Amino acid sequence: MSSADHGFPKGERFAVTRRELLRLIGGGAGLVVANRFLPISTALATPVAQAATLVVAANFVIKSLDPARTIETTSEMVNHATYDSLVTFDGEDLKTPKPSLATSWRVSSDGKTYTFVLRQNVRFASGNPLTATDVKWSLDRVLNLKANSLFLLDGVEDVLVLDPSRVAIRLKTPKPSILPILSSPSLGILDSKFVTEQGGDATPDARDKDKAETYLNAHSAGTGAYVLTRYTPGQEVALERNPTHWRPAANAERIVIRNIVEPATEQIQVEKGDVDIATGLGQDQLQALRRAQGVSVKTSPAATTFYVLMNANPSVGGPFANPKIQQAVRYALDYAGILTIAGAGSVRLAGVIPTLFPGAMDPRQGPNTDRDRARSLIRESGVSDVRGQLSYASDSTIWGVQMNLLAQKIQADLLAVDIRLDLNGLPITTALQQYRDGKNQVGVWSWAADYPDASDFLVYLPGRTVGKRAGWLPDASPAAKALADLGDQVEMEPDNAKRLALYQRIDRQLAEMGPYAPLFQPAVPYAFRSNVGGVTFNSVWGLDFYTLTRTA
Amino acid sequence: MNIGRFVVRRLLLIPPMLVGITLLSFLLSHAVPADPVTANLGEQAAANPEIVAAFKHHWGLDRPLPEQYGIYLWRVIHGDFGVSISTRQAVAVDLRQHLPPTIELALVAIILGLLIGIPLGILSAVRRDRLVDQVGRMFSLVGTSTPIFWLGLVMILVFYAKLGWAPPPGRLSARIAAPPFMTGFVVLDGLLSGRLDAVADALKHLILPALVLSSYSLGIITRMMRGSMLEVLDEDYVRTARAKGLPRWDVLVRHAARNALIAVLTVVGLSFGGLLSGAVVTETVFAWPGLGSYAFQSSTSLDIPAIMGVGIIIASIYIVVNLLVDVAYAAIDPRIRIG
Numbered sequence: 001m002s003s004a005d006h007g008f009p010k011g012e013r014f015a016v017t018r019r020e021l022l023r024l025i026g027g028g029a030g031l032v033v034a035n036r037f038l039p040i041s042t043a044l045a046t047p048v049a050q051a052a053t054l055v056v057a058a059n060f061v062i063k064s065l066d067p068a069r070t071i072e073t074t075s076e077m078v079n080h081a082t083y084d085s086l087v088t089f090d091g092e093d094l095k096t097p098k099p100s101l102a103t104s105w106r107v108s109s110d111g112k113t114y115t116f117v118l119r120q121n122v123r124f125a126s127g128n129p130l131t132a133t134d135v136k137w138s139l140d141r142v143l144n145l146k147a148n149s150l151f152l153l154d155g156v157e158d159v160l161v162l163d164p165s166r167v168a169i170r171l172k173t174p175k176p177s178i179l180p181i182l183s184s185p186s187l188g189i190l191d192s193k194f195v196t197e198q199g200g201d202a203t204p205d206a207r208d209k210d211k212a213e214t215y216l217n218a219h220s221a222g223t224g225a226y227v228l229t230r231y232t233p234g235q236e237v238a239l240e241r242n243p244t245h246w247r248p249a250a251n252a253e254r255i256v257i258r259n260i261v262e263p264a265t266e267q268i269q270v271e272k273g274d275v276d277i278a279t280g281l282g283q284d285q286l287q288a289l290r291r292a293q294g295v296s297v298k299t300s301p302a303a304t305t306f307y308v309l310m311n312a313n314p315s316v317g318g319p320f321a322n323p324k325i326q327q328a329v330r331y332a333l334d335y336a337g338i339l340t341i342a343g344a345g346s347v348r349l350a351g352v353i354p355t356l357f358p359g360a361m362d363p364r365q366g367p368n369t370d371r372d373r374a375r376s377l378i379r380e381s382g383v384s385d386v387r388g389q390l391s392y393a394s395d396s397t398i399w400g401v402q403m404n405l406l407a408q409k410i411q412a413d414l415l416a417v418d419i420r421l422d423l424n425g426l427p428i429t430t431a432l433q434q435y436r437d438g439k440n441q442v443g444v445w446s447w448a449a450d451y452p453d454a455s456d457f458l459v460y461l462p463g464r465t466v467g468k469r470a471g472w473l474p475d476a477s478p479a480a481k482a483l484a485d486l487g488d489q490v491e492m493e494p495d496n497a498k499r500l501a502l503y504q505r506i507d508r509q510l511a512e513m514g515p516y517a518p519l520f521q522p523a524v525p526y527a528f529r530s531n532v533g534g535v536t537f538n539s540v541w542g543l544d545f546y547t548l549t550r551t552a
Numbered sequence: 553m554n555i556g557r558f559v560v561r562r563l564l565l566i567p568p569m570l571v572g573i574t575l576l577s578f579l580l581s582h583a584v585p586a587d588p589v590t591a592n593l594g595e596q597a598a599a600n601p602e603i604v605a606a607f608k609h610h611w612g613l614d615r616p617l618p619e620q621y622g623i624y625l626w627r628v629i630h631g632d633f634g635v636s637i638s639t640r641q642a643v644a645v646d647l648r649q650h651l652p653p654t655i656e657l658a659l660v661a662i663i664l665g666l667l668i669g670i671p672l673g674i675l676s677a678v679r680r681d682r683l684v685d686q687v688g689r690m691f692s693l694v695g696t697s698t699p700i701f702w703l704g705l706v707m708i709l710v711f712y713a714k715l716g717w718a719p720p721p722g723r724l725s726a727r728i729a730a731p732p733f734m735t736g737f738v739v740l741d742g743l744l745s746g747r748l749d750a751v752a753d754a755l756k757h758l759i760l761p762a763l764v765l766s767s768y769s770l771g772i773i774t775r776m777m778r779g780s781m782l783e784v785l786d787e788d789y790v791r792t793a794r795a796k797g798l799p800r801w802d803v804l805v806r807h808a809a810r811n812a813l814i815a816v817l818t819v820v821g822l823s824f825g826g827l828l829s830g831a832v833v834t835e836t837v838f839a840w841p842g843l844g845s846y847a848f849q850s851s852t853s854l855d856i857p858a859i860m861g862v863g864i865i866i867a868s869i870y871i872v873v874n875l876l877v878d879v880a881y882a883a884i885d886p887r888i889r890i891g
Contacts, residue, residue: 035736052649053726054729055726055727063592063637063638063639063640063853064640066640069640070598071594071596074596129717145606146596146603146605146606147597147603147606147607148593148603149597150592150597150600150602150603151596151597151600151603192732207606207609207610213640214640214641217640217641232649232841233636233638233639233641233646233649234639234650234845234846234849235723235841235843236726239621256726256727258722258726258839259839259841260721260722260839260840261836261839261845262836263839264705265705265708265721265837265838265839268709268713268720269720270714271713272712272713272720274719274720274725275720275726285597336579338650408679427852428584428852429584429586429590429591429852429853429854430584430586432586432590432591433585433587434585436590436598447593449597449598450595456596456862459595459596459599465595465596465599467740
């Protein structure tokens with residue numbers, strides 16, 4: 001008897017009858033079949049005001065929804081809808097501050113005092129009227145909590161209530177960037193009376209005494225077009241139209257923002273119409289969605305600079321600390337090829353300031369790929385064997401740009417001129433730590449604008465945030481010291497034309513002598529159903545839900 | 553040893569094991585060459601010493617490591633898991649929100665694995681080398697070797713995007729209001745609050761991710777059941793049962809399958825733990841707000857209280873499931889003595 005027979009007589013080798021077979025598979029397959037035919041179709045599910053709800057997909061980056069404690073992308077998008085700031089920007093623009101809660105402002109002759117006149121008849125969602133006290137309380141809270149968004153108010157001496165509808169911000173030194181900075185959703189104005197009742201504190205002891213964060217993570221307390229009705233971390237944010245908002249009511253009654261981590265999943269959902277706007281897409285999804293019916297795709301410029309960092313400290317940078325090698329790298333890179341990785345809508349950068357800001361260099365002024373010149377610069381440097389390590393966040397995709405692809409491209413470009421780089425791709429947290437500790441020999445990184453002003457990109461100057469990470473300090477050379485001083489000067493320059501000229505000078509010098517190779521300014525890829533209108537993406541706060549419309 | 557004493561002894565071992573797990577998680581979290589400051593503060597904020605000092609003070613990171621661990625352990629003993637750095641909620645609240653979706657998913661996945669895997673394994677064994685066996689073997693091979701990430705995307709593409717049989721990823725449709733939070737299990741909460749629309753919607757959303765999640769355990773269960781059945785069907789007692797003229801069904805199910813199940817039971821216990829870890833990928837693909845996605849988010853932001861909370865919960869589930877498996881051995885096979 002063969003072992004295959006299992007002791008059953010021949011002819012009965014299939015030791016189960018059809019009925020038994022059915023009994024066996026009934027339990028398993030039956031469940032699957034039952035699931036298929038159970039009357040649980042969407043027809044039974046009651047849509048909640050379907051026409052009034054817009055569903056937005058995003059890859060959540062939210063730590064908190066308390067404006068004073070957050071600066072993350074998704075929370076900025078939510079807070080821009082639920083809180084108003086003193087000033088704002090229209091659509092994608094980042095150049096011209098527009099009135100919001102402040103209808104007008106005046107700058108003192110010494111450039112150190114900004115006086116704002118508040119909009120009349122504005123009420124918070126609680127019904128409390130907006131007064132200058134609320135503005136002072138909200139900004140004092142940011143100053144005293146000393147949380148994530150404190151840096152926005154660097155240089156602020158104090159905030160004064162002049163009368164119920166006028167408020168003044170006094171600065172230690174002139175700081176023209178304060179006006180665009182005040183558009184940040186992190187500086188949104190809170191209902192001081194109401195938030196105080198919920199444990200809010202704006203006194204110098206706020207760091208220890210403020211207990212309002214839990215409340216503000218579940219409810220908003222602003223004057224924005226929407227109110228926060230639900231926030232489930234890692235899952236969903238739900239907003240409803242604010243009936244007390246000062247502008248005409250927003251078109252969409254309800255906004256649901258869902259956390260969808262996987263871009264391919266977002267793509268399919270927007271194709272099927274289960275998501276109205278998809279904001280977490282990559283370049284692959286964008287290409288596919290261009291061919292999808294009923295879907296519109298768009299890109300908006302992002303105020304972000306992608307760049308190669310070469311450590312100027314010889315003990316870390318080795319051959320890459322040599323200015324000739326740094327220049328050779330800039331000539332060796334294939335910028336046109338890099339732009340294809342960056343995706344549609346991205347723009348070549350000649351300097352480190354994104355072209356969205358006045359003062360940025362014209363992209364045409366950047367170095368063109370010239371590998372002969374790169375080789376000749378290497379020879380001039382006297383370094384015979386240029387080798388090193390390129391660090392980057394291997395799991396990171398920023399505005400649809402995959403950092404591992406970008407790193408591979410840079411490696412290949414530099415190999416063409418005999419600069420050999422080993423790839424050191426690490427998870428974002430550890431890669432970021434090395435970068436912030438100034439331990440990158442060569443790195444490829446990006447810097448996103450925290451607020452809409454070119455001054456946020458002065459971080460590349462010697463001795464400033466990125467400068468230090470690149471081992472580049474003001475005492476490196478007289479030219480570095482002069483450039484650092486120029487940075488201090490431009491921050492305080494009140495005259496627009498002079499400031500613009502100074503920024504252009506700084507950007508040019510950074511591009512020529514800085515230990516960087518500026519690459520590109522990316523574009524944010526997003527897609528939406530074709531019946532959704534008014535979709536614009538601002539680089540600082542993302543979508544503006546107020547402008548969204550949907551036709552049937 | 554009687555079963556009651558055995559269970560009590562095993563339960564008493566849980567607290568020291570959990571202390572060991574917290575210590576291990578704590579040490580591992582601090583062995584990562586990165587700082588929670590880097591993971592949680594923005595670029596400008598991290599460059600500002602005043603903000604960094606305030607952040608460290610707020611989260612107790614300015615204290616020596618042994619003191620941090622001591623404080624944490626003391627709080628855990630008193631039922632306080634701390635506050636998550638990334639959600640700013642009590643970790644206990646986070647776990648209460650994220651655990652039910654994963655249990656819901658893992659339970660349905662394991663039930664699917666058992667309901668499909670056991671009959672398929674039996675059939676494969678009984679019809680060895682025939683078509684049904686080939687299909688069963690292919691099924692288990694595909695189940696164990698296909699990456700869940702890929703399978704999930706393909707299933708979404710086929711059953712949601714192309715055929716329209718399945719709903720979009722997520723636990724509920726965006727336009728369906730969630731039932732009030734009572735147990736955290738949407739199906740149960742829907743039933744308790746009379747929200748049948750939410751129940752129906754939640755059930756539909758469960759099927760695809762549960763099938764994908766079950767693929768690995770389904771493959772293993774099918775394979776183990778087939779192998780065990782092949783072994784058991786050659787035993788003398790099966791032949792004796794047949795010789796005594798017992799109906800084929802009784803021989804197959806009561807005599808052969810019951811004995812073959814013992815090996816499968818071990819696999820089920822182990823694969824339940826696998827399901828919890830596999831849930832990280834499945835939950836990402838299916839936008840499922842469970843413990844897996846919470847664990848992933850916590851680890852990427854070095855959210856130490858959350859990482860440790862997840863560690864304690866997963867370890868506890870593992871321990872309890874293994875205990876249940878040991879007890880079930882005794883129930884299935886009277887020859888097994890616990891002790």
